[in-house]
Amino acid sequence: xxxxxxxxxxxxxxxxxxxxxxxxxxxxxxxxxxxxxxxxxxxxxxxxxxxxxxxxxxxxxxxxxxxxxxxxxxxxxxxxxxxxxxxxxxxxxxxxxxxxxxxxxxxxxxxxxxxxxxxxxxxxxxxxxxxxxxxxxxxxxxxxxxxxxxxxxxxxxxxxxxxxxxxxxxxxxxxxxxxxxxxxxxxxxxxxxxxxxxxxxxxxxxxxxxxxxxxxxxxxxxxxxxxxxxxxxxxxxxxxxxxxxxxxxxxxxxxxxxxxxxxxxxxxxxxxxxxxxxxxxxxxxxxxxxxxxxxxxxxxxxxxxxxxxxxxxxxxxxx
Numbered sequence: 001x002x003x004x005x006x007x008x009x010x011x012x013x014x015x016x017x018x019x020x021x022x023x024x025x026x027x028x029x030x031x032x033x034x035x036x037x038x039x040x041x042x043x044x045x046x047x048x049x050x051x052x053x054x055x056x057x058x059x060x061x062x063x064x065x066x067x068x069x070x071x072x073x074x075x076x077x078x079x080x081x082x083x084x085x086x087x088x089x090x091x092x093x094x095x096x097x098x099x100x101x102x103x104x105x106x107x108x109x110x111x112x113x114x115x116x117x118x119x120x121x122x123x124x125x126x127x128x129x130x131x132x133x134x135x136x137x138x139x140x141x142x143x144x145x146x147x148x149x150x151x152x153x154x155x156x157x158x159x160x161x162x163x164x165x166x167x168x169x170x171x172x173x174x175x176x177x178x179x180x181x182x183x184x185x186x187x188x189x190x191x192x193x194x195x196x197x198x199x200x201x202x203x204x205x206x207x208x209x210x211x212x213x214x215x216x217x218x219x220x221x222x223x224x225x226x227x228x229x230x231x232x233x234x235x236x237x238x239x240x241x242x243x244x245x246x247x248x249x250x251x252x253x254x255x256x257x258x259x260x261x262x263x264x265x266x267x268x269x270x271x272x273x274x275x276x277x278x279x280x281x282x283x284x285x286x287x288x289x290x291x292x293x294x295x296x297x298x299x300x301x302x303x304x305x306x307x308x309x310x311x312x313x314x315x316x317x318x319x
Contacts, residue, residue: 056290062283076290086291089274092180092267096251099184101244107192109237112199113225128200131193139254146186147173147259173259176267183255198240199233206232235316242310242318246303249295271295 025032056076058069080086111131118124134142149155150172157169172178206229214224253272260268269277271291279288303318310317 053289053293055286056293058286060286060289062285072286076287077294079287080290080294085278086274088266089269089271093249093251093270096180096183096256096270097248099180100187100251101248103184103188104191104195105237105241105244107188108195109199109230109233111192112196112203112233113229115196115200116203116229117221117225128193128196132197133193134190135194137190139258142186142190143255143258146182150182173261174263176264179259179264179267182259183252186255187252198236202233202236203229238310238316239318242303242306245306246299248302249298 054066055069057071057073059072059075060069115124115128118127151157152169152171156172157166160166161169172182210228210232211224214228219227249271251270251272253270253276256268256270257273257276260273271294275288275291279285279291307317307319
């Protein structure tokens, strides 16, 4: 008798699960229909163009049919890694990406912590609005402001000379050693306010009882920042960090292209500018595609490594 009941349970359980799953799909069919355009968009613009990666393994000529292209294997990849110019570009990209990553994360978290401590709602909203307004400016406007501020008669030189920190105006955009720092500070000024929004949203979900308990224990505001607020937004920080690690080769294009000049070309060129200058502008689409594949493979690899490290440490992860 017991064995018969067990067999019935084993047989009936999958049918029950199948019935529930189909009923769930039927109940949420409107959501499924709504997701179809998004799925079509992703397939059409994100996955379908991947076939173009074959150009990296050909001496691609636009006038010829796909079947008439000459296959050259890893010729263009070998050229990339043997080319001193590309290695220099890779150095610039990694350096500016790391600077943007560190400065962007640190400043956004600090600003979010300070805004969270403002008790007057009016002042809090005012400061937050002013801080994220530059995000809506185009890089054309931002680079114009930066170039004007850093000119020989700009506000930066005027302030530094009045403070007696420099004796004569500095040509900031004519020296490569300053370029990476200028890019990092410009990115922070433009994006720090926008980046704080997600941290403030995470802080709003922290249980107020934790702050009350800290007050009872006599914790100061700084103690509450370090022992309540920061641990409360730690999962958000880790998720965003993993995502940013996946974009480590995305140092930018607009600011380097617009602020760069012949005097700082060895410091300003990134992979995107290299692709434009030596690939698309000269009609070498195979080389441009090879550089793009390199960026994608490295980005995905770093993303998986960062996610795996986070998993091993028992922290939040994307996958």
